[in-house]
Amino acid sequence: xxxxxxxxxxxxxxxxQPLLTQPEIDANLTRTHTQEWSRVxxxxxxxxxxxxxxxxxxxxxxxxxxxxAAGYSTIKENPVYLALGLIAFFTLILxxxxxxxxxxxxxxxxERVEIKQGVFKKxxxxxxxxxxxxxxxxxxxxxxxxxxxxxxxxxxxxxxQEAKIVxxxxxxxxxxxxxxLQIKTNEPANTLNKESGCVEVHQDKxxxxxxxxxxxxxxxxxxxxxxxxxxxxxxxxxNAIGENIGLALESVxxxxxxxxxxxxxxxGLFILHVLSLVMLVMLVVVSFSVIGSIFVFYxxxxxxxxxxxxxxxxxxxxHEVSMRLSRIQVAVQQQDWLDLIIQRTNLRFEQNMSMPVxxxxxxxxxxxxxxIVPSVTITESAALIQDAFNVKRFDSIVFTRISKRLIxxxxxxxxxxxxxxxNAVVIQSSETTILGWGILSMFxxxxxxxxxxxxxxxxxxxxxxxxxxxxxxxxxxxxxxxxGKTQQVVYQQSVFMRPHNLADINxxxxxxxxxxxxxxxxxxxxxxxxxLLIVARDKPVWM
Numbered sequence: 001x002x003x004x005x006x007x008x009x010x011x012x013x014x015x016x017q018p019l020l021t022q023p024e025i026d027a028n029l030t031r032t033h034t035q036e037w038s039r040v041x042x043x044x045x046x047x048x049x050x051x052x053x054x055x056x057x058x059x060x061x062x063x064x065x066x067x068x069a070a071g072y073s074t075i076k077e078n079p080v081y082l083a084l085g086l087i088a089f090f091t092l093i094l095x096x097x098x099x100x101x102x103x104x105x106x107x108x109x110x111e112r113v114e115i116k117q118g119v120f121k122k123x124x125x126x127x128x129x130x131x132x133x134x135x136x137x138x139x140x141x142x143x144x145x146x147x148x149x150x151x152x153x154x155x156x157x158x159x160x161q162e163a164k165i166v167x168x169x170x171x172x173x174x175x176x177x178x179x180x181l182q183i184k185t186n187e188p189a190n191t192l193n194k195e196s197g198c199v200e201v202h203q204d205k206x207x208x209x210x211x212x213x214x215x216x217x218x219x220x221x222x223x224x225x226x227x228x229x230x231x232x233x234x235x236x237x238x239n240a241i242g243e244n245i246g247l248a249l250e251s252v253x254x255x256x257x258x259x260x261x262x263x264x265x266x267x268g269l270f271i272l273h274v275l276s277l278v279m280l281v282m283l284v285v286v287s288f289s290v291i292g293s294i295f296v297f298y299x300x301x302x303x304x305x306x307x308x309x310x311x312x313x314x315x316x317x318x319h320e321v322s323m324r325l326s327r328i329q330v331a332v333q334q335q336d337w338l339d340l341i342i343q344r345t346n347l348r349f350e351q352n353m354s355m356p357v358x359x360x361x362x363x364x365x366x367x368x369x370x371x372i373v374p375s376v377t378i379t380e381s382a383a384l385i386q387d388a389f390n391v392k393r394f395d396s397i398v399f400t401r402i403s404k405r406l407i408x409x410x411x412x413x414x415x416x417x418x419x420x421x422x423n424a425v426v427i428q429s430s431e432t433t434i435l436g437w438g439i440l441s442m443f444x445x446x447x448x449x450x451x452x453x454x455x456x457x458x459x460x461x462x463x464x465x466x467x468x469x470x471x472x473x474x475x476x477x478x479x480x481x482x483x484g485k486t487q488q489v490v491y492q493q494s495v496f497m498r499p500h501n502l503a504d505i506n507x508x509x510x511x512x513x514x515x516x517x518x519x520x521x522x523x524x525x526x527x528x529x530x531x532l533l534i535v536a537r538d539k540p541v542w543m
Contacts (some may be wrong), residue, residue, distance in 0.1 A: 012275035028433050037105040037116070044104060044232035046142050047150060048097035056093075106165055113153070115163055125163050131155045133324055134175075135177045139170065149173045149318075177322065206310065209384060210373055212300035220297065220375035221290030223338040224346065260476065304387070309349070311371055312489040323371050327351040329511035331385045331482035333394060336472045339375075347373040347381045349388060385480065391466050394478040399470050400458025403502055403518040406455045415447055460516045461525055466508060469514055484540035485509050489528045507531065 097118075103114040115125045134154035143149055147170045153163040168176075212220075289321050298315035311321045332348040339345055349371040373384060382393040455472055461468040469479040489509035497503060503524035504517045516524075534540070 009299070015060070018413065024408070030059060037106055037107050040165065041148060041167040041169075042101065042141065043146070043148050044101045045094075047098045047140070047166045049093055050140070050142065052093050052097060053090075061095075076127045078432030090427070104166065113163070113165070115165065123212055127155060127163050129180060133327060135180050135321065137170075137173050137177055137320040139314075143167075144316075144318070151176065157275060206303045206305040208301060208303050209309075209387060210300075210302040210376065210380060212374060214294070216375050217293045217297050217300075218290050218346060219342065220346075222286055223230045223336060223344060223375065224289070224293070287306055300374065301386075302371075302373055305487050309371055309388075320520075321371065323349065323351060325388060328371075328388055329485050329509045330479055331388060333381050333385070333431065333478040335472075335475050340475065343378060343380050344375045345378060347376055347384055352510040389466065389480060390479050391468075391484065392463075394468070394470070394480075397461050397468055398467070399461050400519075402455070402458045402516070403500070404525070405497075405500065405502065406457060406458065406518050407451055409518075410451045410454060411448070419444060419447060458517075460519065461522075467516075467527075469515070469516060479514055481507070482540075483511060483515070483531050484538060485533050486535055489531050490525055490529045493524075497521075519523040 026434075030075060061280050065222045070184040099119045100117070103117060103119055103122075107114045111130075112126060114127070115123075117123055130153060134152075136154070137149055138151040138152065139149040145457055148167055149170045150164060150166045151168065151173045153165075164220045165173075195308065297313050300313040301311070303310045303312070305322075307325050309323045309325065311319075311323075313319055318441055328349045328351055330350050332350065334348065335344070351370075373381070376384070378393075382395075386393075395402045422443065423440065426436065429436075450473060457470065457476055459470040465484070466482055471477055471479075485511060486507050490504075490506035490508065490513075492504040492506065493502070497518070501521045502520045503516050504515060505519065505524040507514045507516075
């Protein structure tokens with residue numbers, strides 16, 4: 001992002017689809033503004049089929065992988081039974097998908113959308129447009145060839161109140177989305193909502209706040225490696241994979257056992273071979289992470305339309321998520337250890353934690369309750385937070401550290417039991433060498449050092465209207481949220497804290513709770529009373 005755009009924060013988004021006029025929206029929706037129930041496109045069968053297969057694989061079959069791996073040799077000897085089983089499995093899913101499509105009906109009127117669905121368990125959702133909070137347009141890769149999509153409508157952030165229309169033409173989905181946005185942004189222009197802490201700038205045109213280049217996505221894949229999820233999935237097949245890799249290497253003339261033969265190599269050459277092999281494995285692992293980052297965040301664009309943020313991204317499956325600024329509960333600036341070195345950060349805007357969450361990296365970004373901006377610079381992150389909340393930059397705040405008694409609290413449990421157990425086992429062993437004692441000392445020092453680092457990271461800053469929190473271990477996370485977003489304040493003081501005049505304070509938001517532990521008792525009471533006073537007096541809109 002250029003320096004000019006960092007200073008201006010936003011610019012005109014000429015690459016996004018232009019807003020439709022009201023006559024164009026009405027023309028696109030004319031066919032559906034009837035009192036008759038309509039059936040979605042037969043492409044919905046493909047959606048139901050894919051969703052069912054993914055649900056079974058991620059929720060059921062993954063737990064049967066160890067049994068599958070144990071019987072792999074038997075299955076390999078009887079491929080016909082495996083093929084017949086797979087055919088029967090996918091046939092049942094296909095029949096179920098066709099039935100779901102047949103019983104899936106929807107109806108648009110001028111004020112609401114209704115959806116009927118279910119084969120054995122029937123449901124009828126009646127959703128007024130005024131209740132819709134989030135609109136998400138998704139275009140899976142199997143819908144791309146004929147410009148279809150499906151839309152998700154969220155009323156209050158819960159899975160029970162989420163509606164999906166699973167196979168609509170893309171232009172119709174866009175028209176419906178823009179109609180909802182225009183209804184929700186029909187308010188006075190350029191207002192500052194001091195109660196919610198959000199700057200509400202109502203504009204006629206969509207403006208671009210941030211976009212990520214391919215290099216940014218490569219950096220994100222390297223610094224935020226999530227490939228361990230994929231490696232965990234492959235755990236039951238490690239033996240088979242190892243054998244096949246060995247055979248493949250031998251077929252091209254590479255003898256891995258001879259390459260790592262300690263007896264035939266000098267110590268220096270053996271260490272060099274091991275390091276080169278480790279680096280090769282790390283390169284493969286990082287490559288998977290980079291590919292995953294590109295698949296999820298490809299052509300990432302964060303725009304603003306009135307009082308809404310709109311995020312678009314995706315290589316195979318395109319996602320478009322809309323989030324109202326008034327629903328943002330907290331802004332989180334997250335930096336892992338590598339992010340600290342290269343001065344990058346991942347920015348998250350969170351609204352509520354009751355939305356259904358997917359797994360892995362893709363699940364995080366495609367979850368409508370979180371809006372993620374990957375691997376931005378500190379300046380870009382500060383500009384985006386400033387656009388959402390009128391707050392200071394994190395690097396300009398002097399954080400106050402909590403009491404050092406946190407070190408005692410963590411050492412007492414769970415660190416001390418672990419140290420006692422490990423040291424007892426080593427001491428009882430009669431074969432412990434000098435090297436073993438050295439490793440044990442390093443282990444003890446490392447654990448104590450991590451506890452100290454945990455305390456050193458903790459910090460807080462109370463300012464009129466906002467709460468700032470810093471915490472972390474190897475990396476560091478920064479949190480900021482308006483006091484008016486508080487739903488509940490919990491003041492805690494144990495018998496061990498009372499003699500030292502210390503207390504904990506918990507701020508409960510729609511996105512979760514944020515704890516500031518072991519601060520002076522008078523300050524905890526003062527901040528708790530202040531938050532409750534603001535909520536009771538101003539009654540800010542937090543959703």
